[in-house]
Amino acid sequence: MKKKVDQFVLRIDPILCDGFGHCHELAPELVRVDEWGYPIIDGRPTPLNELGIVKSARLAIRGCPRQALAIEYTRSDQ
Amino acid sequence: MSTNVMRPTPAAIDAPTGVRRLLDRTDLPQTTLLPGHRQIYTRPGSVRRGRTHLIKLVEQAGLRGRGGAAFPTATKLRAVAEGGRRSVVVVNGTEGEPASRKDAMLLQVRPHLVLDGATHAAASVGASEIYVCIDRQNGACLQSVGRALQERRQYEPDAVAVTLLATPPRYVAGEESALVHWLNDQGSMPQYRPTRPHIQHVGRSAVLVVNAETNAHVGLINRFGAEWFREAGTEQSPGTTLVAVSGAVERPVVLEVPLGIPLRSLLHEADADSDPQAILLGGYGGAWLGAEHLDSLYCNEALRPLGASVGAGILVVVPRVACGLSETLRIVEWMANESARQCGPCAFGLPAIAKDLSSLLRGSHDSRAILARVKERCSVIEGRGACRHPDGVVRLVKSALQVFSDDVEAHVGGVPCVAAGSSRRWVAVPAMEPESDLVWE
Numbered sequence: 001m002k003k004k005v006d007q008f009v010l011r012i013d014p015i016l017c018d019g020f021g022h023c024h025e026l027a028p029e030l031v032r033v034d035e036w037g038y039p040i041i042d043g044r045p046t047p048l049n050e051l052g053i054v055k056s057a058r059l060a061i062r063g064c065p066r067q068a069l070a071i072e073y074t075r076s077d078q
Numbered sequence: 079m080s081t082n083v084m085r086p087t088p089a090a091i092d093a094p095t096g097v098r099r100l101l102d103r104t105d106l107p108q109t110t111l112l113p114g115h116r117q118i119y120t121r122p123g124s125v126r127r128g129r130t131h132l133i134k135l136v137e138q139a140g141l142r143g144r145g146g147a148a149f150p151t152a153t154k155l156r157a158v159a160e161g162g163r164r165s166v167v168v169v170n171g172t173e174g175e176p177a178s179r180k181d182a183m184l185l186q187v188r189p190h191l192v193l194d195g196a197t198h199a200a201a202s203v204g205a206s207e208i209y210v211c212i213d214r215q216n217g218a219c220l221q222s223v224g225r226a227l228q229e230r231r232q233y234e235p236d237a238v239a240v241t242l243l244a245t246p247p248r249y250v251a252g253e254e255s256a257l258v259h260w261l262n263d264q265g266s267m268p269q270y271r272p273t274r275p276h277i278q279h280v281g282r283s284a285v286l287v288v289n290a291e292t293n294a295h296v297g298l299i300n301r302f303g304a305e306w307f308r309e310a311g312t313e314q315s316p317g318t319t320l321v322a323v324s325g326a327v328e329r330p331v332v333l334e335v336p337l338g339i340p341l342r343s344l345l346h347e348a349d350a351d352s353d354p355q356a357i358l359l360g361g362y363g364g365a366w367l368g369a370e371h372l373d374s375l376y377c378n379e380a381l382r383p384l385g386a387s388v389g390a391g392i393l394v395v396v397p398r399v400a401c402g403l404s405e406t407l408r409i410v411e412w413m414a415n416e417s418a419r420q421c422g423p424c425a426f427g428l429p430a431i432a433k434d435l436s437s438l439l440r441g442s443h444d445s446r447a448i449l450a451r452v453k454e455r456c457s458v459i460e461g462r463g464a465c466r467h468p469d470g471v472v473r474l475v476k477s478a479l480q481v482f483s484d485d486v487e488a489h490v491g492g493v494p495c496v497a498a499g500s501s502r503r504w505v506a507v508p509a510m511e512p513e514s515d516l517v518w519e
Contacts, residue, residue, distance in 0.1 A: 011272055015269070015420045035458075036427070070272075
């Protein structure tokens with residue numbers, strides 16, 4: 001049987017991003033900022049059962065003034 | 079069939095036996111012209127045995143792209159061929175690397191070989207059109223390919239339509255996504271591709287972007303076969319490749335060598351300084367390699383563990399008298415200026431790194447802290463641009479700090495460096511354009 005997606009990575013379009021820093025405010029667990037205010041997101045997937053982190057990821061996506069963020073769902077067995 | 083269509087006898091040629099394949103028999107007169115070219119290389123037959131035949135052949139030959147990323151060409155061909163939609167082939171001869179002249183040289187000496195290869199590639203993916211892209215500032219190359227195309231229209235009018243295009247003269251304009259974006263009448267700037275490999279489109283046609291030299295290899299593989307191609311080179315990196323050698327050499331040259339040649343023999347063949355301090359491999363976004371690694375082989379599987387790669391076929395020799403740090407600084411400053419300034423980490427990070435290197439070079443009361451900061455900034459920037467431009471600079475700086483650790487220590491310790499004060503430069507870096515003159519078209 002095919003396993004369902006069970007984890008996600010927050011992806012950022014670096015061209016759209018203008019370094020507003022909202023994502024860092026809204027999802028500090030996932031996003032750090034560098035010295036110029038641009039977000040640093042490590043590529044490690046987060047399990048979807050971490051509901052709090054999923055919620056802040058959604059908030060960050062909605063809160064981005066440049067709409068530069070997206071969630072990419074993946075499967076842990078891949 | 080019109081009478082001026084030239085049909086040479088197919089038996090007239092043998093496969094080149096030596097390591098000079100692309101540049102085989104350059105002593106014959108007029109091989110840049112189509113009749114002369116056709117005496118050496120017959121007209122490619124149509125790919126009637128099924129489109130997949132050539133792709134299989136390229137796969138068996140193990141050809142990897144010669145533009146820098148060394149991506150398997152067959153995978154690219156297959157991705158576009160299986161898309162099942164309209165497609166075009168783009169011959170990438172933009173060659174933004176200032177230290178490289180290999181594609182320019184090939185397009186001037188053997189324009190028809192590249193065009194033959196592009197015709198094969200187009201046939202194998204079912205492309206309806208070929209675009210040959212050459213840097214607008216490279217007039218000689220534009221002229222040679224322009225003449226070649228005219229000849230083809232005259233002698234072989236039934237071939238696939240080829241269009242010659244002059245691209246903007248920017249370093250990142252030759253990047254695949256930037257080139258495709260420009261072909262779509264938009265700015266020649268790299269684009270964000272969340273998933274790779276990513277098939278791009280010009281209008282509604284899928285695009286196959288292939289480096290000029292790679293095209294020439296595709297043409298040869300279709301003529302002489304995969305086994306012949308594998309006679310040169312190593313198991314994982316078969317074939318020959320062009321290398322542009324400059325720096326501490328008799329004169330800058332472009333050589334054709336089999337992949338896997340020892341670096342020392344490569345230097346010897348180029349009449350280079352036989353006891354250099356270091357060499358720059360791959361290009362301005364490449365890596366420095368210390369002299370202790372000169373017994374390594376020139377192929378990716380041997381160079382990758384050392385942090386370097388064949389890259390875009392560039393080798394710059396830096397002698398012992400040079401200051402590696404100042405050579406690196408000039409490259410980094412230029413590369414920072416060539417950034418498209420789309421992504422924050424590249425637009426702000428690269429100038430910051432350049433400034434750090436410059437204060438290291440000049441000497442400062444807190445050099446140690448600056449050195450630590452450069453390393454920190456390098457790791458922060460890496461992998462955060464839409465294209466690989468910042469990653470290349472980071473790789474260069476990281477390798478410089480390692481390879482020239484003695485120079486760096488001297489500068490950090492406040493010891494004046496003799497070479498840094500000298501006006502002799504080894505890596506040819508073009509003059510920087512002021513930011514106001516950087517037009518993105």
